[in-house]
Amino acid sequence: MPREGQKVITIPKSTWDKLNEYYEAHKEEYEKKGIKSPTKLITQLINYNIPPFEDYNVCEDYAIVIDKRAGKGIWVHVYIKENKPYCDFCKSHDCEHIKFLLEKEDFVEMLKKK
Numbered sequence: 001m002p003r004e005g006q007k008v009i010t011i012p013k014s015t016w017d018k019l020n021e022y023y024e025a026h027k028e029e030y031e032k033k034g035i036k037s038p039t040k041l042i043t044q045l046i047n048y049n050i051p052p053f054e055d056y057n058v059c060e061d062y063a064i065v066i067d068k069r070a071g072k073g074i075w076v077h078v079y080i081k082e083n084k085p086y087c088d089f090c091k092s093h094d095c096e097h098i099k100f101l102l103e104k105e106d107f108v109e110m111l112k113k114k
């Protein structure tokens with residue numbers, strides 16, 4: 001029986017073996033990041049491969065992206081600074097939050113108005 005809040009999944013044994021082999025070869029480096037088992041690595045891989053940002057909101061001169069990778073979700077603010085989008089979370093003009101927003105028509109429209 002899985003622990004509360006957990007689910008059991010099955011994967012092909014060959015995939016599991018491949019994962020285990022990979023994990024063992026990189027164990028030290030993963031353990032430093034808090035990934036202390038092959039199953040933790042699977043969780044990490046899934047979380048990072050499912051698009052983490054689906055929700056966003058464009059306001060008058062900034063936008064918010066809800067980054068779900070951190071569990072409940074962080075509100076990431078993207079401002080316009082020096083005529084370019086600036087992510088307050090990444091402290092960058094070029095990050096995945098901005099890349100995500102640049103694919104959204106309403107954000108691009110807001111940018112044009114600035």
Ligand SMILES: [Zn+2]
Nearest residue numbers: 087090095097
């Ligand atoms: Zn960012």
